[in-house]
Amino acid sequence: MTLFYGTELTSRLMLGTAQYPSPEILADAVRRAGAGVVTVSLRREAAGARAGQAFWELIRGLDVPVLPNTAGCHTVREAVTTAQMAREVFGTDWIKLEVIGESDTLQPDMFALVEAARILTEDGFKVFPYMTEDLVGAERLLRAGCEVLMPWGAPIGSGKGLNNLFGLRALRAHFPDVPMVVDAGIGVPSHAAQAMELGYDAVLINTAVAKAGNPAEMARAFAMAVEAGRMAYIADPMEERDMAVPSTPVIGQAVL
Amino acid sequence: MQITVNGERHDVQATTLSALLDEMGYDATTRIATAVDGCFVAASKRPALALHPGAQVEILAPMQGG
Numbered sequence: 001m002t003l004f005y006g007t008e009l010t011s012r013l014m015l016g017t018a019q020y021p022s023p024e025i026l027a028d029a030v031r032r033a034g035a036g037v038v039t040v041s042l043r044r045e046a047a048g049a050r051a052g053q054a055f056w057e058l059i060r061g062l063d064v065p066v067l068p069n070t071a072g073c074h075t076v077r078e079a080v081t082t083a084q085m086a087r088e089v090f091g092t093d094w095i096k097l098e099v100i101g102e103s104d105t106l107q108p109d110m111f112a113l114v115e116a117a118r119i120l121t122e123d124g125f126k127v128f129p130y131m132t133e134d135l136v137g138a139e140r141l142l143r144a145g146c147e148v149l150m151p152w153g154a155p156i157g158s159g160k161g162l163n164n165l166f167g168l169r170a171l172r173a174h175f176p177d178v179p180m181v182v183d184a185g186i187g188v189p190s191h192a193a194q195a196m197e198l199g200y201d202a203v204l205i206n207t208a209v210a211k212a213g214n215p216a217e218m219a220r221a222f223a224m225a226v227e228a229g230r231m232a233y234i235a236d237p238m239e240e241r242d243m244a245v246p247s248t249p250v251i252g253q254a255v256l
Numbered sequence: 257m258q259i260t261v262n263g264e265r266h267d268v269q270a271t272t273l274s275a276l277l278d279e280m281g282y283d284a285t286t287r288i289a290t291a292v293d294g295c296f297v298a299a300s301k302r303p304a305l306a307l308h309p310g311a312q313v314e315i316l317a318p319m320q321g322g
Contacts, residue, residue, distance in 0.1 A: 016322030026320070041321025042289060044262040044314065047281035052317025056287050059318070069321045077294060084296035085289030085316055156322070206322035 002179050002201040004148055005126040009036030013226045016206025023058050025215050030062050033219035039067045042086055069096040079116045098130045105155045110137040114144050121145030130183055133167035154185025157207045161191035172199045189225030196229025257309040273305040289316050
């Protein structure tokens with residue numbers, strides 16, 4: 001059992017809600033994924049516009065826990081203020097903390113991330129920090145009060161999968177008891193299965209489902225991959241070798 | 257007075273944040289969050305939040321996110 005700030009999720013697949021062709025397709029994808037969490041955000045809205053309210057009602061109807069994000073924030077102050085606003089709007093103290101440091105890769109600014117995480121945890125937030133796979137940064141985030149870590153697989157929306165397998169494996173090994181989610185960069189279900197096989201506790205997917213030709217079908221495929229990967233991790237995979245080992249017994253083989 | 261709301265300049269009569277929301281036509285039941293000059297203002301604090309000329313107001317609503 002994996003607890004995220006004391007909560008056991010119904011699924012290890014977390015799903016983003018952005019970029020779907022329509023609200024109906026989004027709702028269908030969330031259902032088919034059996035998502036354990038959905039991520040949401042905040043944006044400016046003019047008086048009289050009802051898009052935000054309609055979206056909120058759609059999400060509430062799905063009856064899945066929400067994880068608001070601070071997407072687009074580049075400074076500690078922006079991220080902290082956005083988190084405070086999200087807590088009031090969405091009625092949860094969970095926050096996916098994003099502080100972006102580089103605009104081409106949307107790479108997290110680990111220095112600002114640690115500072116923002118410290119301020120928010122002191123203010124009672126339960127922080128899910130979007131981070132690189134940096135071991136020292138991870139240690140600092142845990143010291144700042146984070147009880148979950150969310151390393152990237154690859155840059156957001158790139159679909160490249162797990163760019164640094166060594167780094168992700170090292171992070172998992174260093175903090176075996178910390179719930180960890182691979183967030184960002186996953187493109188196809190095999191990437192998600194790979195993250196789960198490494199022992200990650202969950203994955204967060206958005207673009208790979210939303211931008212698929214058939215988002216609902218892809219959502220289901222990801223759900224199956226996450227389950228298969230987790231099952232494989234629990235089942236303890238065999239060791240990899242460089243040389244062949246015959247699987248068919250050689251004893252008793254005929255000499256012809 | 258002149259203030260900025262969601263990046264656009266407005267000339268408003270309101271002197272408090274809650275009065276501004278009324279003046280701009282935000283429905284009291286709509287789920288929004290507010291910030292003034294980069295600082296979060298909780299819904300309960302809006303009536304007491306005095307606006308000043310040049311104030312930067314942000315009004316945010318739920319939105320899709322990854």
